[in-house]
Amino acid sequence: MLSSSPSTARWSRLALFACALALPFFAARPAAAITSAVPPAPAVEAKSWILMDQATGRRLAGQNEDLRVEPASVTKVMTAYVAFRALAEGRLRLQEPITISEKAWRAEGSRTFLQVGDKVPAEVLLQGMIVQSGNDAAIALAERLAGSEDVFAQLMTQQAKALGMKNSSFANATGLPDPALYTTARDIAILARALIREFPQYYRWYSQKEFVWNNIRQGNRNGLLYQDPTVDGIKTGHTDSAGYCLVSSAERNGTRMISAVFGTESPKIREQASAGILNYGFAFYETVTLRKAGEMVLQPRVYKGTEQYVSIAPQGNVAVTVVRGGAAKLRVSTNLSEPLVAPLKAGQQVGELRVQDGDAVIRRIPLIVSKDLPAGGVWARVRDTAAMWMR
Numbered sequence: 001m002l003s004s005s006p007s008t009a010r011w012s013r014l015a016l017f018a019c020a021l022a023l024p025f026f027a028a029r030p031a032a033a034i035t036s037a038v039p040p041a042p043a044v045e046a047k048s049w050i051l052m053d054q055a056t057g058r059r060l061a062g063q064n065e066d067l068r069v070e071p072a073s074v075t076k077v078m079t080a081y082v083a084f085r086a087l088a089e090g091r092l093r094l095q096e097p098i099t100i101s102e103k104a105w106r107a108e109g110s111r112t113f114l115q116v117g118d119k120v121p122a123e124v125l126l127q128g129m130i131v132q133s134g135n136d137a138a139i140a141l142a143e144r145l146a147g148s149e150d151v152f153a154q155l156m157t158q159q160a161k162a163l164g165m166k167n168s169s170f171a172n173a174t175g176l177p178d179p180a181l182y183t184t185a186r187d188i189a190i191l192a193r194a195l196i197r198e199f200p201q202y203y204r205w206y207s208q209k210e211f212v213w214n215n216i217r218q219g220n221r222n223g224l225l226y227q228d229p230t231v232d233g234i235k236t237g238h239t240d241s242a243g244y245c246l247v248s249s250a251e252r253n254g255t256r257m258i259s260a261v262f263g264t265e266s267p268k269i270r271e272q273a274s275a276g277i278l279n280y281g282f283a284f285y286e287t288v289t290l291r292k293a294g295e296m297v298l299q300p301r302v303y304k305g306t307e308q309y310v311s312i313a314p315q316g317n318v319a320v321t322v323v324r325g326g327a328a329k330l331r332v333s334t335n336l337s338e339p340l341v342a343p344l345k346a347g348q349q350v351g352e353l354r355v356q357d358g359d360a361v362i363r364r365i366p367l368i369v370s371k372d373l374p375a376g377g378v379w380a381r382v383r384d385t386a387a388m389w390m391r
Contacts, residue, residue, distance in 0.1 A: 024041065032089055032304055037184060041062075041280050042276045044276070044277065045273060046262060046273055047069060047184045047262050048065055048067045048184070049062055049065065049259065049273065049277065050062035051277045051281050052260075052279070053287070054193055054196060054256035054257065055255075055280075056319070056320055058362065059186070060158070060281055061281070061357065062186070062388050064185070065260075066184050067099070067184060067185075068167060068184060068186065069182065070241055070242035070262075071181065071245065072175045072238050073110070073175040073182075074175065074235050074237035075170065075174060075175030075181065075238035077188065077234065077247065078191060079129065079156065079174075080129065080202070081191060081199075082145065082155055082156055083126060083145065084199040085159070088198075091255055092145065093119060093331070094123040097120065097121055099117065099119050100114045100117060100118045100119075100140050101139070101140065101143055104116075104136045104271070107135035107174065109135045109174065109176065111135060111136050112129070112132050112213050113134075114140065114213075114214075120140070124213060126207065130206055131205065131208050131210065131211040132213075132234075133291060135176070139174065142172075156173070157169055164190055165187035165191060166187065168183040168184065169181065169183075170226070174277055177241055178295065181184050185260040188262075189247070192233075192247050192258050193258055195234075196249060203233060206234045206235065206249075208220060221267075222234070222235070222248070223271045225248075226273065228250065230252045230378040231248060231278070234248060235247050236270075242262070242263065243262070243265065243361060244265065244270040245260075245261065245263065245264070245270065246259075246260075246261050246271065246388075247259070247261075248261075248274045248278060250282075252284075255282065255287075257281040257282060257285075259278050259281075261273045261274050261277070285324060286324045287320070288321075288327045289318065290318045290319070290320065290327075290355060291317070291365075292314075292318075293314060293317050294313045294370065296370065297314065297315050298312040299366070300340055301339070302341070302343050303339055303341045303384035303385075303387065304341050304375055305341075305343070305373045305384075306376045311371050312350060312369065314353050314365045314366070315365055329357065330357055331355070332354070333353070335352050339391065342373050343372075343374050344369045346369055346372050347369065351366075353367050
């Protein structure tokens with residue numbers, strides 16, 4: 001039988017006591033590390049891809065997203081965007097009949113099966129291009145809006161520059177191969193984000209699963225629409241040289257993500273890649289609204305006005321996408337162009353609201369005056385002139 005001395009027993013008890021004190025500290029550390037870390041995005045079998053947050057345009061993940069690629073029929077997202085702007089500006093009407101030219105009728109590739117000489121409403125052409133990827137519909141729209149497809153392509157490139165698509169050039173309205181037709185995954189995500197934000201009334205067509213024209217029923221080629229009810233767009237593309245491409249968007253619990261995948265080897269791979277990217281985004285990121293558009297955030301002093309104070313609000317919703325559970329770390333600050341002097345107009349920008357994640361500013365929103373504030377009378381102007389001197 002073994003025995004221990006009183007001294008040995010005392011040291012054993014002290015060691016056990018020290019371990020008991022240290023155990024909670026060491027046990028807590030791995031849990032904190034697990035909850036705060038975001039693992040790398042899944043591997044994607046594509047030439048290039050990106051995951052972008054709709055609310056802010058923040059790149060959440062990607063690979064070779066600035067690599068020049070052929071867009072194939074993803075080009076038609078820009079064709080539609082230019083057409084939507086024409087509708088918004090009154091230069092095109094949905095029910096306007098558009099005559100189908102021989103060039104449109106002879107279009108190669110996917111078709112809406114338009115007939116030469118027919119007068120087809122612009123709304124039909126848009127749905128034929130969006131749902132069926134009809135090259136004939138895309139050319140007919142381009143000819144109506146710019147006189148020729150070549151001139152329309154110039155409008156597309158100009159619009160790309162205006163949107164901040166720095167590495168894109170368009171040579172046609174269809175996406176058929178051309179040395180002057182190229183883009184990047186990042187640029188296409190920027191375009192998709194603009195289209196969703198600016199034209200929600202037309203974006204609904206991108207979730208339409210089929211369209212019938214000339215008694216011919218054709219389904220939407222975006223397979224994710226049939227697999228995931230949260231996916232509501234946006235466009236497929238394929239040529240031999242471009243491979244299989246897909247720009248997708250989905251919304252879950254108020255968070256919208258955009259993925260753009262280029263150069264996969266099959267439709268199945270582009271769908272699996274897109275689904276994996278979107279699922280990754282929703283698993284680890286969330287969109288939170290810190291302030292709502294029009295919500296008063298400041299009520300600063302105004303000089304020389306009929307009132308001495310005015311309500312200041314953000315121009316739009318202050319929504320940001322952050323790592324899940326990370327909203328508590330965000331800081332909101334404001335910067336006003338002071339002093340504020342009447343008259344002030346409702347909607348006039350007088351400052352900026354900033355959202356910071358650590359040292360990085362991740363969102364900037366203009367601060368605007370909530371209502372008109374006219375100039376005051378003589379006494380108010382004299383009084384406040386003196387007050388401004390003493391500031």
